Amino acid sequence: MHRLAFVIFISLHCVATYGKRGNVLVLIGDDAGFETAIYNNSVCQTPGLNYLASRSITFENAFTSVSSCSPSRSAILSGLPQHQNGMFGLHNSVHHFNSFTDLKSLPLILQKAGIKTGIVGKKNVGPEAVYPFDFEVTEEQMSINEIGRNITLMKDKASEFLSKIKSDEQFFLYIGFHDPHRCGSTNPEYGQFCEKFGNGEPGMGVIPDWKPVHYSPEEIVVPYHVQDTPKARSDIAAQYTTIGRMDQGVKLMLQLLEKYGHLDDTLVIFTSDNGIPFPSGRTNLYSAGMSEPFLLSSPEGKSKWGQRNKELVSLVDIVPTVLDWFGLDYPDYKLQGRKVQLTGQSLLPLAHDDLSLQFESQPAGLQYKVGYGK
Numbered sequence: 001m002h003r004l005a006f007v008i009f010i011s012l013h014c015v016a017t018y019g020k021r022g023n024v025l026v027l028i029g030d031d032a033g034f035e036t037a038i039y040n041n042s043v044c045q046t047p048g049l050n051y052l053a054s055r056s057i058t059f060e061n062a063f064t065s066v067s068s069c070s071p072s073r074s075a076i077l078s079g080l081p082q083h084q085n086g087m088f089g090l091h092n093s094v095h096h097f098n099s100f101t102d103l104k105s106l107p108l109i110l111q112k113a114g115i116k117t118g119i120v121g122k123k124n125v126g127p128e129a130v131y132p133f134d135f136e137v138t139e140e141q142m143s144i145n146e147i148g149r150n151i152t153l154m155k156d157k158a159s160e161f162l163s164k165i166k167s168d169e170q171f172f173l174y175i176g177f178h179d180p181h182r183c184g185s186t187n188p189e190y191g192q193f194c195e196k197f198g199n200g201e202p203g204m205g206v207i208p209d210w211k212p213v214h215y216s217p218e219e220i221v222v223p224y225h226v227q228d229t230p231k232a233r234s235d236i237a238a239q240y241t242t243i244g245r246m247d248q249g250v251k252l253m254l255q256l257l258e259k260y261g262h263l264d265d266t267l268v269i270f271t272s273d274n275g276i277p278f279p280s281g282r283t284n285l286y287s288a289g290m291s292e293p294f295l296l297s298s299p300e301g302k303s304k305w306g307q308r309n310k311e312l313v314s315l316v317d318i319v320p321t322v323l324d325w326f327g328l329d330y331p332d333y334k335l336q337g338r339k340v341q342l343t344g345q346s347l348l349p350l351a352h353d354d355l356s357l358q359f360e361s362q363p364a365g366l367q368y369k370v371g372y373g374k
């Protein structure tokens with residue numbers, strides 16, 4: 001009798017927790033590093049990320065698969081490292097790298113499964129047929145500064161996407177911030193990090209949702225891998241200001257989830273593509289080039305919220321995590337004549353509440369195993 005009650009309890013639990021899940025929101029910073037309170041920087045103010053971290057597991061040992069923009073983003077969106085998905089270099093302008101045409105990317109898999117997909121901001125992967133989204137507003141439609149740094153515009157576009165999601169639909173929304181990327185080589189008039197873009201000064205335009213926070217070169221923290229020079233300090237002060245713009249954008253996206261009733265049924269991931277654009281950072285195979293901030297917020301893991309985790313995780317874990325969340329299998333197919341297998345793994349067991357159910361196929365049928373997660 002006891003045993004029967006237990007089985008019924010487990011079945012109910014199973015239905016309640018592992019039934020139809022909600023949605024996924026992925027937030028990607030551009031060259032974003034550890035200049036946030038969640039990674040112990042006490043100067044750069046990031047209330048948006050602090051709030052997200054209070055609802056997340058914060059990973060302290062997360063790494064990109066490659067310290068370069070398009071290759072890293074292709075790994076984030078395909079779950080396969082760049083040498084396997086074909087994006088060996090930058091996709092933009094003359095570089096012209098693309099993933100293999102037979103690659104089955106995450107947006108493609110989700111689209112086939114009927115999940116609504118949206119991208120707002122920086123994409124920088126291709127070809128289009130390999131990375132299709134149902135709703136797409138990126139640097140391919142407008143200027144990258146507008147769609148990647150104007151957080152009001154990004155909010156409006158994300159809102160447009162979310163407003164079209166019907167109550168019986170699930171969505172995957174990918175937000176590509178262009179902050180805190182440098183912009184001195186393309187738009188020096190806006191400052192080294194586009195810190196003046198939209199700040200309300202004459203000729204700079206206005207970003208209505210952005211309240212710029214300024215820092216003096218004296219107060220910033222010089223990372224261990226950067227020489228402490230006046231030039232580096234003024235660069236870092238400008239970088240902090242644009243980290244603040246991205247951070248306020250993160251807050252806007254979470255507020256949108258709340259507005260549309262999805263704060264409590266959406267898995268949220270925040271990370272970056274590669275290290276910060278300073279010596280030994282971006283494009284370098286040093287820790288400062290390869291390490292990433294990584295927050296994983298699951299509404300099914302409230303007991304883990306606010307915790308820090310030292311497991312080694314990789315950005316190629318994002319695809320298995322999202323597929324696990326939606327209960328989807330990775331497709332069975334070949335690239336260059338070889339069966340494709342994901343090498344990352346789902347991070348949900350780390351992020352979810354302790355009672356974890358595993359299903360084991362037995363000759364007699366399906367058997368439930370109850371275990372307590374790590």
Ligand SMILES: *[C@@H]1O[C@H](CO)[C@@H](O)[C@H](O)[C@H]1NC(C)=O
Binds near residue numbers: 039040060
């Ligand atoms: C931040 O500080 C906390 C508390 O001192 C420590 O446990 C943690 O490892 C530090 N994290 C990083 C990324 O330095």
Ligand SMILES: *[C@@H]1O[C@H](CO)[C@@H](O)[C@H](O)[C@H]1NC(C)=O
Binds near residue numbers: 152153197198205208
């Ligand atoms: C940002 O976008 C908003 C909304 O589209 C617009 O009103 C504003 O002028 C834009 N700001 C800049 C600096 O382009």
